[in-house]
Amino acid sequence: MAIDGGQGKRATRRTRPTSFDVAELAGVSQSTVSRALAGDPVVSELTRERVKRAAEELNYSIDQNATRLRTGRTDVIAVVVICRPGELKEDMNPFYYSLLGNICSAISAAGYDALVSFQDRAENLNGFYESNRRADGLIVMGTAENVEAWAHFREVSESGASMVCWGAPYPDQNWVRSDNVGGGEMAAHMLITNGYQNSVYVGSVTSLQRQYTERFEGFSRAMREAGRTPVIVQIDPSLSRLEQGRSAVRGMIETGMKFDGIFAACDQIAIGAMQELQARGYRIPEDVGVVGFDGINAGQHVVPPLTTIEPDLPLAAELLVKRLKALMAGQANDEWLVPVRGIVRGSAARR
Amino acid sequence: MAIDGGQGKRATRRTRPTSFDVAELAGVSQSTVSRALAGDPVVSELTRERVKRAAEELNYSIDQNATRLRTGRTDVIAVVVICRPGELKEDMNPFYYSLLGNICSAISAAGYDALVSFQDRAENLNGFYESNRRADGLIVMGTAENVEAWAHFREVSESGASMVCWGAPYPDQNWVRSDNVGGGEMAAHMLITNGYQNSVYVGSVTSLQRQYTERFEGFSRAMREAGRTPVIVQIDPSLSRLEQGRSAVRGMIETGMKFDGIFAACDQIAIGAMQELQARGYRIPEDVGVVGFDGINAGQHVVPPLTTIEPDLPLAAELLVKRLKALMAGQANDEWLVPVRGIVRGSAARR
DNA sequence: CTGAAAGCGCTTACAG
DNA sequence: CTGAAAGCGCTTACAG
Structure with a gap:
């Protein structure tokens, strides 16, 4: 003893x-x-x-807790990924994983720690990191489907927290997002120059996220300038993304719609569309050309590989962090547009 | 004024x-x-x-900083993903992204915050979260290639920190890992029952991570029990995983090795192997059967879809957190084996 | 260049 | 069931 x-x-x-x-x-x-x-x-x-x-x-x-208590700074940036309710672990759009990885390294590079959480339903929604002094700022990203979650984070933002989002559900916030309009135009040009006469946009235009609407805007403008009529095939957002693509194609074929080109709102929808087309005997790219958006990994592995519009992810992450830092310092910052580039692969390369 | x-x-x-x-x-x-x-x-x-x-x-x-200072607890669990030096943002094995997602939600479910960082080279290696009282415990995962990083985290662990790892570079630590031996056996049986006579293991057996060796052990045992000779084709770990698969197949073919089945140490190597085989005119699964390990998303999209051995990721995450909590509480806990299941898809289904 | 002292905002024995 | 008081371990004016 x-x-x-x-x-x-x-x-x-x-x-x-x-x-x-x-x-x-x-x-x-x-x-x-x-x-x-x-x-x-x-x-x-x-x-x-x-x-x-x-x-x-x-x-x-x-002991950093003493330091933080004393200085009032935490040197932590919180990152929240909004998931569909109940989808916390699976089926997340892989695009968000890549973006998250880039954000984490941008945060490290800026000398902060990243406090990451995946949030889905009301019980575990909590964006008040700054109020609790667990973080100095907040980056939010994720699915537009979770309306409840976005409403929560809108509240967080309105409470005066330093918060920057990826995407754009609400116009009056601090956002960083892809050059969706430019990307939409690129997609249209890719399809047109490859000889596709009747291309349609497959995606939502009523989504909370302005991104999808913007993609259609760009596509639509370029189509009109080329003397084509922009057509949109609305998807059912309650389905998984792959299934959205499949069911959209099913609908198009069954209603006898005339089309030979598809610009999908995101890669996963594009891959679903390809699956349905091939299952019904359509050849890609000979019969139908397909272009996606995001640049997810799987796009390189599907057959034929997916042509897509890819945002500059490292830059996107850097901009998010930069904009957040400006916000935390009370400075203005209006860099929010992330450039995209077209990746030409087999799925829309006729001949 | x-x-x-x-x-x-x-x-x-x-x-x-x-x-x-x-x-x-x-x-x-x-x-x-x-x-x-x-x-x-x-x-x-x-x-x-x-x-x-x-x-x-x-x-x-x-103000949680005051609470933490006073109580000594942070209610934070740090998660470190070790990357190959310089690979911080890209080319990460997508398997780790899925595992990370599952870990983050397991941490939330346990009432903690997750402090995530991606670490690669010496300059940004820092696992002393507990020493700085930024976290109560630590989960480490990532590539076996980064020897320097694992040495660092070995030090962290030896300094008395509460730390649990995914995988197994060092035997004398707290690990949670897949039933690699059982998975290897499954892979062998899948190939054998589909009529592949000469299957080889493509992967490393000299890796820091015991996981790969274990996969070969299981494969090897089942092969011997079936009267076959276990063969191993060593990969070059300095290449990207896809390229490891490609170059392994290149070597096998160029040296005139006789084979009609491949069990790859991970899905990405398997996909690379498939690419090289198909580029050389081999048909999968008719000429060669391929089985991977991990269950990454892309495996569903390659053609033919990849047969694989998939660990139960939600359970893996749960076990990691459970084991860490036991460690933090000074209790013993010996649950570390995560069950796997075989996913039969086209790449190894002859007939 | 260094030291003495105040104070950041909580939790938790201790006393009633 | 509630209050007065100590103390967690730092940083930072202030003084020298």
């Missing part, structure tokens, strides 16, 4: 060393320890070295 | 309300506010209601 020095059960995890312990060992004051380890240029190199050695010897690490 | 009440620049962001402000408005003491909002059953419902109303009126939120 006497062996553990009267510490009882706490014997294994001894109490952590504090800056006072380091100060004592280094023979300086606690404030000097703090300054030395924070890299304050005012302390002499000699002192700093002594402090560092002492800290190392004691295996001392700064 | 007098208008902003002498607050100067701070006029826009007024000082946050504290529990003292709430106490004053509710007419109770600050300690009662703390208890009431923490849900301490000792406070009367009447008082709690009064406090809640006051808190709402003042738009009060608890």
